[in-house]
Amino acid sequence: MLELRDVFRMAGGEYHIHPTNLALQKGTLNVLLGPTLSGKTSLMRLMAGLDRPTSGTIHFDGVDVTGVRVQDRSVAMVYQQFINYPAMTVYENIASPMRIKGADSATIDREVRKAADLLRLTPYLDRTPLNLSGGQQQRTALARAIVKNASLVLLDEPLANLDYKLREELREELPKIFAASGAIFVYATTEPSEALLLGGNTATLSEGRITQFAPTIDVYRRPVDLITAETFADPPLNTFALTKANGHFVLEGEPVLSVPAHLAGIPDGPCTVAFQPHHLALKAQTPVAAPVTVRTAISEIAGSESFVHVEFADTRWVMLAPGIHDIEPDAQITVYVDTRHLMAFAPDGRAIAGPAAA
């Protein structure tokens, strides 16, 4: 188990990582989800021991490892950039952590070939990394992380620089590859969809702060605050600032929506109501869909689906509509919000009620 106890890191008078408590269990997959500069890499560097926390301690299986050199820790890390040793062959690259440990050459050969086989690098073992494609270079880095057989595996956006197809393929394989080792697996990503596909637990980060850490699906379904919900939405979360009064959400005295059953319990007063882009539709698909009149802005067609940008009382919403919709801009149309999935947040951002349908 990896524990961060009151760990924070400051540099130049600014928090890189706000005081954090986090416990990652053995054999789990943990996703760090957050936009660029949210502190994913900083947090990983603290976990790896590449940086020392300004204060706080890091424990591994109950042992304080805060000041332990990275060489003496059981850690493997893969970066977003393809980092290999350019002067060595792929074989030597993969073998390097075992060579340092002083394993005998038969073991090294067996392990390297096993890892190479797993990552389909066998034909390239005699080449140098710079003569490989980006995907092969990253697979070499991953193979090196596998043979190290570390108890903590840190992957810092390992697939961000790969093309779409390779990314899908590797994303599917990676958890399987590392699951067998029983290691703690930490995966940083900027993409909510990647977190959902990987499953496991997710810690959402925003400006160096962990906003929520729970099983991925729970974070997605029941974010504890507005920032978490926004971090976990791509395309961006749709929000409107409303006031709850007499069973209605009211905007400037006009009732907009009737309050759905699962939000009935929240106190009257101002609140922020939010929903995911795919819970907004052009047609009423369910009996509980509530009509809202909006002004259209632009529509983007992304193959089988369209992103329709609309404006509701000066707030920009995105609708993820299946099919191709080329909608006239600047028109008044009626769209339907699936009220079962509405989330309500207090004015300070705290979640006060989540969606009813789990």
Added chain:
Amino acid sequence: MTARVDTQTPAQASSQTTASTTEKTVAAAQAPRRSLSWIIPTLYIVFLMLPIYWLVNMSFKTNTEITGTFSLWPQDPTLRNYIVIFTDPAWYSGYINSILYVVMNTVISVAVALPAAYAFSRYRFLGDKHMFFWLLTNRMAPPAVFALPFFQLYSAFGLIDTHIAVALAHCLFNVPLAVWILEGFMSGVPKEIDETAYIDGYSFPRFFAKIFVPLIASGIGVAAFFCFMFSWVELLIARTLTTTAAKPIAATMTRTVSASGMDWGVLAAAGVLTIIPGALVIYFVRNYIAKGFALGRV
């Protein structure tokens, strides 16, 4: 698919014809100009090579021919001048001395510059930028400024007329240069490689020797070349700090006036032999020289 290819073929064919006709017209228009375009580089090379050719030319002539007649190539080619240099200890020891202190200096400069450059490239510390710039300012003072203090200091330590004295003195301007060149090459290596090595379990010395040095091998080559070159051509300090035992070749060359007058032929042969080491070293780093002149920052 096929239909698309078919429809494209005539279009491609026509575009190819257009392209080839355009090429022809351009070629026709350029034809007279192209026939003259060799003149300027040729002139440049002729002017550049003329003194060197003249030196080589003289080295194969007798003194009588050099002083008596004007000939574009040796009328009576002789190897006597080279034989003199390779047999007379006064001459060949000059080369040995020069090569000795130049190699010592190159080794010291690069060995000292490697850790310094690594520190400048990887760590931030108080005044690092100022110090880095200050290093380069050492190159801005003329060597003559240092000749006197060096002479005094080295005399005090009894180092006058030793190879190490010249080698150390030349470090004054070679170490900063090597630091600057190596820092440029090192900064081109991502810091993540260092970290990956530490994560893999490499200790710092092992990482440096096994992973880092091979990555900046061309930079080390270029830095060594520049140290070699500057130390090889430097005359003033080398001459000030030596008398006989470590006298450099360039100093020997300036003291060739004998009772029988100037020995032009031998002097020319010595000049030719002085150019050769530089030319040899340049050959090995020819692909990286430009990057070296940009101090590794291309």
